Amino acid sequence: MKRTTLSLIAVATALAAVTGFAALTAPDGTVKVPPIATGPMPVERSSLLCPAPSTSEVAETDYTSYTPAGKAAVGAAAKGGTAAKAELKPAPVAATPGGTPAKKPSAAKAPGTVTEPGKPVGAEANGGAAPALTGAATGALAPGWTVQQTTVVPAGGSRGLLGVACSAPDTDFWFPAASTAKERQDYVHLTNPDDTAAVADIELYGPEGVLKSQLTEGIPVPAHSSVPVLLSTLTGEAAQADVTVHVTTRSGRVGAVLGSADDKLGSDWLPASADPAGTAVLPGIPADATSVRLVAYAPGEDDAELKIQLVGENGTIVPASAQSLHVKSGMTASVDLPDLTRGEAGALLLTPSDPKKTTPFVAALRVVRGKGDKQEVAFIPATAAITARATVADNRAAGSTLTLTAPGAAAQVKVTASAGTEGGTTVSKNVTVKAGTTTKVTDVVPAGLKGSYALTVERVSGGPVHAARVLALPQDGIPMFTVQTLADDRGAVQVPRAKQDLSVLDD
Numbered sequence: 478m479k480r481t482t483l484s485l486i487a488v489a490t491a492l493a494a495v496t497g498f499a500a501l502t503a504p505d506g507t508v509k510v511p512p513i514a515t516g517p518m519p520v521e522r523s524s525l526l527c528p529a530p531s532t533s534e535v536a537e538t539d540y541t542s543y544t545p546a547g548k549a550a551v552g553a554a555a556k557g558g559t560a561a562k563a564e565l566k567p568a569p570v571a572a573t574p575g576g577t578p579a580k581k582p583s584a585a586k587a588p589g590t591v592t593e594p595g596k597p598v599g600a601e602a603n604g605g606a607a608p609a610l611t612g613a614a615t616g617a618l619a620p621g622w623t624v625q626q627t628t629v630v631p632a633g634g635s636r637g638l639l640g641v642a643c644s645a646p647d648t649d650f651w652f653p654a655a656s657t658a659k660e661r662q663d664y665v666h667l668t669n670p671d672d673t674a675a676v677a678d679i680e681l682y683g684p685e686g687v688l689k690s691q692l693t694e695g696i697p698v699p700a701h702s703s704v705p706v707l708l709s710t711l712t713g714e715a716a717q718a719d720v721t722v723h724v725t726t727r728s729g730r731v732g733a734v735l736g737s738a739d740d741k742l743g744s745d746w747l748p749a750s751a752d753p754a755g756t757a758v759l760p761g762i763p764a765d766a767t768s769v770r771l772v773a774y775a776p777g778e779d780d781a782e783l784k785i786q787l788v789g790e791n792g793t794i795v796p797a798s799a800q801s802l803h804v805k806s807g808m809t810a811s812v813d814l815p816d817l818t819r820g821e822a823g824a825l826l827l828t829p830s831d832p833k834k835t836t837p838f839v840a841a842l843r844v845v846r847g848k849g850d851k852q853e854v855a856f857i858p859a860t861a862a863i864t865a866r867a868t869v870a871d872n873r874a875a876g877s878t879l880t881l882t883a884p885g886a887a888a889q890v891k892v893t894a895s896a897g898t899e900g901g902t903t904v905s906k907n908v909t910v911k912a913g914t915t916t917k918v919t920d921v922v923p924a925g926l927k928g929s930y931a932l933t934v935e936r937v938s939g940g941p942v943h944a945a946r947v948l949a950l951p952q953d954g955i956p957m958f959t960v961q962t963l964a965d966d967r968g969a970v971q972v973p974r975a976k977q978d979l980s981v982l983d984d
Contacts, residue, residue, distance in 0.1 A: 517969035519620040526732030527610040527643035528666035528746070529570055529703060530602065530628040533635050538602045538628040540565075540610075541871035543895065543931040544618045545966075546595030546903075561616030563591040565624065565643075567608040568668055571702040591618050597870055597931050599898040609703035610643070611670040611732075620968030623931070625870035627959070630744065631952055634662070637743030637853055638950050639736070640959030642869065646670050646730040650749040652722040653809065654772040654841035654856055657681075657688075657709045659716050660740045665724060667696070668703040668732040675729025679706065682774055683717040686808050698731055705736075719811040721774035721839070742845060742854035745959055750858040753777070755835030757859035758788075759842050760824035760882045760915070761945025761960040762817070767852070768845035769814040771825065773838050775804045781836035784828050785814075788882050789821040793913040801830055804838055823915045824882040824943060827859075846956040853957050860962035862941035863890075863934055867963035869946040870931040876949045879918040879932055883910040886940030893935070894921045898928030910942060934963060 530538040544563060591598050594617060614622035624643040630636050646669075655663050669675045675698040681688040690712045698704050708722065724733045738744035751757065753776055762769060775781040781804040786793050796817055804810040817823075825842060829835050842857040869879075872894070881890060893905040901923035910916045923930050934944050944963040951957055 518972050519969050520967065521615065521619055523614045523619040523622045524646055524670050525565070525612055525622065525624050525643040526646060526668040526670055527565065527624060527626050528641065528668060528734050528736065529609045529705065530607050530626055530639070531630055531635060532605040533630045533633050534605045535632060536603065536605060536628050536630045538607055538626060539871060540600045540602070541597050541625045541898065541929055541931070542591050543597040543623055543868065543870045544591055544594045544614060545621045545866065545868050545895070545931070545933045547866070561618045563614035563618040563622050565610040565612030568611045568701050568703045569608060571699045571704050594618065595895060595903065597895055597898045597929065599928060609666065609668045611668060611701055621866060621868055621966040623868045623870055623966065627871050627948070629950065629957070634740060635738040635744045637745060638957035638959050639745050640948055640961055641734055641746035641748060642961050644732050644734060644748065646732050648726045648730050650724040650733040651753070651774070651839040652735045652747055652841070653750055653774050653839050654747060654843050655708060655720040655722045655735055655737070656718055657712060657716050657720055658718045662738040663708045664705045664736045665708065665722060666703060666705050666734050666736060667698045667724070669698040669700055669729060670732065671729060672700050673729060674699050675731050676727045677731055678725050678727060679711065680723040681708065681712055682721040682723070682807065682809050684719060684809050688712045688714050688717065688720070695727070719772050719809050721772070721809045737856070739854055742852050743957070745855045747841060747856040748858050750839040750841055751861045753837035753839050755829055755837055757827040757838070757840050758824055758882060758884055758943040759840060759857045759859050760943040760962055761857050761880050761947055762823050762825065762842070762844060763846060763947050763958065764818055764820050764822040765846055766818050766844050767848055769817045770811060770843040771802065771814060771840065772809060772811045772843070773802060773804045773840040774809050775806050775836055775838045777837055778806055779836045780805050781838045782830040783838070784830045786826040786828070787817060787823050788826050788884050788913060788915050789818070789823040790915055790917065791821065793826065822878070822880050822917050824880070826884050844960065846958055851955050853955055855958055855960045857945065857960050857962060860943055860964060862943050863936050863963060864965045866933060866935045866968060867944060867965050868931055868933040869961050869963055871929045872932050872946065873929055873948065874922060874926055878947045880915055880945050880947065881908060881910045881918065881934070882915045882943045883912055883940055884943070885912065887912040888939030888942045889937040890942055891935040891937055892918055892921045893933045894923045895931040895933070897923050897926045897930045900927035901925045901930065907937065912940070
């Protein structure tokens with residue numbers, strides 16, 4: 478009698494992935510059904526795209542590249558061996574709609590290559606020639622890979638602290654809180670990571686609905702290139718202070734982020750809002766915010782009637798300045814929320830005024846700190862809860878504040894500070910967030926820190942948790958700051974998996 482082993486695990490797994498069921502027939506006619514289970518497996522490749530940081534010659538940009546240590550990275554290392562890499566490469570700026578000449582490719586140095594999980598790597602790029610970047614992480618460096626881009630522009634029309642977590646490519650993006658007003662210069666940066674050209678469309682929606690636009694359909698984005706599109710050049714209608722931008726691709730995929738510069742308020746990046754949903758949480762409002770403006774848009778056929786609540790450090794309240802917001806279908810709505818925080822860091826919670834009527838919407842906040850000619854702006858998009866783990870890089874010994882919001886039930890999370898880019902020891906702490914509150918975390922800092930570090934938030938138990946990092950780097954009396962919300966890093970994915978090998982006996 479001869480034993481023949483059939484290497485059919487991969488086949489069975491693939492069939493199960495497609496049909497949910499796989500069966501094998503042995504030579505004796507019996508049917509063997511392999512036990513199939515679904516389980517999380519570490520991703521093997523992650524892609525990220527960073528926009529060109531600034532056109533200012535006095536801009537100073539820091540990049541921090543980091544992959545968190547943990548089970549996902551260990552699993553990827555066991556599966557992928559030592560063939561792991563995480564690096565970014567320059568993506569030249571291509572011609573923009575309307576015939577603006579393309580920038581010459583820059584020789585600016587891209588961030589250093591990450592060599593192992595748990596150790597952040599930093600790099601610098603100065604001036605207005607720093608390019609957009611595209612890149613990927615593979616093997617053990619793929620699960621949770623993140624890159625933070627932080628730019629300081631000390632003077633000029635784009636003065637400010639601009640921060641953005643480099644984003645993954647996609648095909649659909651929403652940007653509430655944009656503007657075509659004269660005092661604003663808002664650009665949508667489209668970056669293509671792939672070997673073939675992508676084609677994008679841009680739609681603009683103001684308070685009265687669709688803005689008549691031109692040069693917004695079929696925008697080509699060449700392979701491995703970036704295209705900045707100035708919003709005010711896309712429409713001949715009167716300038717609008719509140720605009721929602723919808724970016725889609727008809728072919729290919731892009732990374733998209735909106736850069737905004739205000740003559741009086743400074744500049745920062747506006748990342749895409751979470752996908753349209755019936756509720757939204759916008760975390761990371763600083764305690765000393767002097768102005769908060771909510772902008773929302775309902776893309777469906779129904780209006781959205783939203784209840785506004787602030788989830789603060791001592792509980793959840795309905796602001797006296799505005800208790801609700803009516804968002805008409807296909808139109809951008811906004812409301813100012815003066816004296817919102819009253820000295821407490823918090824998050825805005827938007828829910829249906831009528832729990833029985835849920836209408837999908839997107840939303841973002843424009844937040845201002847300071848007064849008079851010493852003001853600075855930042856943006857906070859609606860952000861999904863952390864389901865497993867999220868990371869934000871480029872934290873500083875002074876100036877970084879992590880906020881954790883539990884809008885429903887109480888939750889427990891584990892916060893880990895990585896080693897520094899130039900030295901330091903990892904530190905972790907379990908944090909309990911009470912139901913309906915926001916908790917500030919400022920004391921999780923690497924021992925012996927040198928350089929900047931990353932903060933990783935892992936959900937342990939309890940209800941949903943939304944997180945954001947406020948980075949404050951004041952200059953010349955201006956309270957420069959930027960807010961990065963933390964999105965789940967999708968370091969693991971659910972895939973079908975066979976529990977055992979499949980063997981049959983052959984006479």
